[in-house]
Amino acid sequence: MQFAPGAALFFDIDGTLADTDPVHLEAFNRVFEPFGEFFDRPRFIRELQGFANVDIARRLLPQLSPQEGLAVLDHKEAVFRELAHTEIHAVPGLFYLLDLAEAAGLPIAAVTNAPRANADLIIDGLGIRQRFAAIVIGAELPHGKPHPLPYLEGLRLLNAKAELSVAFEDSRTGIASSVAAGLATVGIRTSLEDVDLRAVGADITTASYDEQSLLDFIAARIAMATV
Structure with missing residues (x-):
């Protein structure tokens, strides 16, 4: 996976990393x-x-x-x-995409409205803490989602550029936040259907992170030349 300097991936947690x-x-x-x-x-x-x-x-x-x-x-x-504690299951294909990103050295952050204790439970339950360069908790900022601030903070922490980055979200509020921050956004169909996710700004939707159309979309976005 080739990527331009400033590219990054940002994951919501609930319904996006795990179907909670x-x-x-x-x-x-x-x-x-x-x-x-x-x-x-x-x-x-x-x-x-x-x-x-x-x-x-x-x-x-x-x-x-x-x-x-x-x-x-x-x-x-x-x-x-x-x-x-007994109900944490990764969204299909998650580990495949995380493995690709890690092998390429592509930075990853989590951006969530969940309390930190919940975020810790899910990330540690999936055994993926080491994959994330940063974890942004909306409640610890002046504004949570749907405000763009959580994603803007994630961009700042990773020294990433919105035009080269991709966010993964499953909710209307999350998509509103990432789109307002300027990120291309993938809607994860754990709760909402394709039409609902696209209606609030998702560029593409998927039920699994290893779908080839999604991987092609990510590759095109993170390799985009900066303006």
């Missing part, structure tokens, strides 16, 4: 049941997937103080981590 959305859905339903809330898959995708916890608390728990709302979401994340 079903585990998050279960955790949300367990924790929000006392508040009279139930989430089926369409509602999960519409109201929860990819959003920062501070935004979820503000929308769904307006009767609570900001601190109380975040405490509920912290509990949800703890339930998620308990469930996820």
